Amino acid sequence: MSVPDLERLIDCVAVSSALDGLLVYGASGSQLESLADRLARGLLQAGAEAVDRVWLGAAESEDLLWGVADLPQGWNGRGLLVPPPNTTRIVIVPDLARLSLAAARAGVTMLGASHVRIERRGRSSVVPVHHRWIASLPDATGSSVSRHLVDRFPVRIRMPVRPIVSRLDILREALTHPEQRALPGPSQGVRERGGARIVTDEAIEQTMSCMASNVSGNVRESLALLEVAKALALLDAKPSVDANTVREAARLLDLGKQSDRDEAAADSAGASATPSSLGASADFTRPDPMLVTPVDECGASNTEPNVRLATAGDALLGTDSQIDGADAPAGASPQAETLPPHEYASLRMPWRLAQVASSGRGTIIGTRRAETTRDLAIVDTLFAAAPMQSLRRAALEQPPTDIILRRSDLRSYRRVPLATELFVLVIDYTSVVDREWLDSLIPFLRHAYAARAKVCVIKVGAKDATNPLRAERVLARNVLVPGIAALLDAPAGSATPLADGLSLALQAIQQSFGHGRVAARRATLVVVTDGRGNVTLKASREGCLTERVGRQGIEDARSVARDLRALTHTKRVLINPGPTLLRDLPLALAAALDAEIVRVTDHHG
Numbered sequence: 136m137s138v139p140d141l142e143r144l145i146d147c148v149a150v151s152s153a154l155d156g157l158l159v160y161g162a163s164g165s166q167l168e169s170l171a172d173r174l175a176r177g178l179l180q181a182g183a184e185a186v187d188r189v190w191l192g193a194a195e196s197e198d199l200l201w202g203v204a205d206l207p208q209g210w211n212g213r214g215l216l217v218p219p220p221n222t223t224r225i226v227i228v229p230d231l232a233r234l235s236l237a238a239a240r241a242g243v244t245m246l247g248a249s250h251v252r253i254e255r256r257g258r259s260s261v262v263p264v265h266h267r268w269i270a271s272l273p274d275a276t277g278s279s280v281s282r283h284l285v286d287r288f289p290v291r292i293r294m295p296v297r298p299i300v301s302r303l304d305i306l307r308e309a310l311t312h313p314e315q316r317a318l319p320g321p322s323q324g325v326r327e328r329g330g331a332r333i334v335t336d337e338a339i340e341q342t343m344s345c346m347a348s349n350v351s352g353n354v355r356e357s358l359a360l361l362e363v364a365k366a367l368a369l370l371d372a373k374p375s376v377d378a379n380t381v382r383e384a385a386r387l388l389d390l391g392k393q394s395d396r397d398e399a400a401a402d403s404a405g406a407s408a409t410p411s412s413l414g415a416s417a418d419f420t421r422p423d424p425m426l427v428t429p430v431d432e433c434g435a436s437n438t439e440p441n442v443r444l445a446t447a448g449d450a451l452l453g454t455d456s457q458i459d460g461a462d463a464p465a466g467a468s469p470q471a472e473t474l475p476p477h478e479y480a481s482l483r484m485p486w487r488l489a490q491v492a493s494s495g496r497g498t499i500i501g502t503r504r505a506e507t508t509r510d511l512a513i514v515d516t517l518f519a520a521a522p523m524q525s526l527r528r529a530a531l532e533q534p535p536t537d538i539i540l541r542r543s544d545l546r547s548y549r550r551v552p553l554a555t556e557l558f559v560l561v562i563d564y565t566s567v568v569d570r571e572w573l574d575s576l577i578p579f580l581r582h583a584y585a586a587r588a589k590v591c592v593i594k595v596g597a598k599d600a601t602n603p604l605r606a607e608r609v610l611a612r613n614v615l616v617p618g619i620a621a622l623l624d625a626p627a628g629s630a631t632p633l634a635d636g637l638s639l640a641l642q643a644i645q646q647s648f649g650h651g652r653v654a655a656r657r658a659t660l661v662v663v664t665d666g667r668g669n670v671t672l673k674a675s676r677e678g679c680l681t682e683r684v685g686r687q688g689i690e691d692a693r694s695v696a697r698d699l700r701a702l703t704h705t706k707r708v709l710i711n712p713g714p715t716l717l718r719d720l721p722l723a724l725a726a727a728l729d730a731e732i733v734r735v736t737d738h739h740g
Contacts (some may be wrong), residue, residue: 147366149177289359497550563664633668666720667726
């Protein structure tokens with residue numbers, strides 16, 4: 136998508152109340168701010184009397200969103216989602232994956248609705264919806280957001296890549312041609328052009344043709360395409376919506392490319408194609424819809440689903456890579472995404488969680504009732520006490536300027552639990568070529584996921600290494616980060632700096648154990664190697680080979696392994712890929728590590 140196409144979509148969102156949600160994949164906070172500025176100007180030119188904006192994140196509660204009645208003037212008791220009369224509010228969500236539960240519920244309720252009924256604190260009210268939502272979602276976190284929330288956004292696009300332009304050139308152009316900084320002409324005079332446009336039969340047929348490749352079967356996407364076409368007709372002053380307007384809307388939403396690919400595949404198959412030829416011409420760039428059919432049937436069934444424990448043969452890694460979409464095709468539409476599967480294992484809170492969660496550290500995700508003043512949420516405490524102030528002042532005969540608090544009013548922050556486990560994975564890519572070793576790793580990945588462990592991956596002998604004589608370290612907050620799946624499938628290089636990789640693992644564990652209150656309590660070290668290190672530790676640190684290696688690389692790896700053996704609270708595992716030559720090397724390295732040996736042919740459920 137180009138920048139002019141994005142600006143035209145912003146105009147469509149401004150002139151159509153049905154297009155009240157814009158989801159942009161891969162947009163930053165500053166880019167969302169620019170889109171909101173453009174949308175605000177379009178709304179004012181389209182007839183809005185006033186436009187303001189709010190930001191939603193991970194800490195918004197019900198009281199902050201919908202307000203608290205009977206608050207004194209100046210306490211902002213209206214709420215973030217209750218704008219003043221005759222005001223259109225732009226709601227900006229910088230990261231939809233981190234949106235609070237209360238805000239996510241509000242988004243599902245408000246997007247696509249004309250009004251919202253609020254029943255809180257014994258009162259009932261109706262709030263008209265004059266909102267425009269602009270949200271960003273990184274491509275990597277698409278599987279962690281509810282599809283019910285994502286489907287409420289009628290317009291879902293990817294952020295176009297802007298060309299690199301000098302800031303001085305931009306300022307010089309703005310000063311030289313100030314009239315070009317205004318909103319372009321299509322949005323001018325929209326108020327005088329009337330309301331809805333007539334949709335012709337040809338437009339409906341073209342819509343069905345464009346959505347023929349929609350494997351999700353969601354009717355919202357077809358309706359969104361028609362609404363964009365109606366907005367385009369309104370901007371271009373057309374009396375009706377024809378097929379060409381629908382094609383233009385499909386092009387803006389990146390639906391035309393998908394339809395063209397499907398038509399080309401159907402034409403190449405031919406009228407006399409056999410089942411085998413049809414299978415050969417299928418489009419493998421898109422996920423197989425049968426992958427999500429069992430999940431949909433289980434979710435829609437009224438009977439109790441057949442629940443079983445996940446085994447090593449459930450292909451955890453393959454499913455993760457499809458969901459994360461790290462290697463999605465460039466022309467793939469963001470409208471058609473694969474539904475996330477069920478969780479592989481239930482999340483377990485780490486041990487001593489109560490002490491860690493109440494330490495005042497970690498990301499704030501909400502508030503809760505408190506018995507003490509530790510980690511006190513002052514604003515939420517005042518909001519909880521505000522409705523009862525008039526009664527308390529009357530009972531205690533206190534002046535109206537006093538604020539009377541009780542223990543039941545106290546609120547403390549609810550925070551994300553800090554990770555207390557560390558999962559370190561050392562992968563020797565030169566030892567796992569042409570071997571099915573991922574099944575042996577799945578039990579340890581499942582445990583790291585269930586324990587919310589931080590992840591550290593040490594790349595040894597990777598083809599894309601910056602220096603082939605050195606290992607590289609990659610840190611991630613958990614195993615669901617898309618980059619982890621990509622690291623497991625990296626190609627092998629020529630050198631094997633095994634000693635340097637084990638040294639990086641030793642440093643990672645020692646640093647994780649030595650960070651005070653946020654330090655990890657336990658670590659799991661998994662080493663995947665055949666023990667054949669052909670780079671000495673000295674060569675890795677100097678970055679060049681100056682002498683013959685011999686067995687020195689193997690001895691350096693064993694020396695670092697003996698240092699890892701001395702670590703406490705660390706579980707050590709060595710996955711033996713089963714080399715055809717020098718089979719005693721992985722056994723000797725496991726003995727130096729004092730590690731459990733898992734052969735690639737073994738199956739650990």
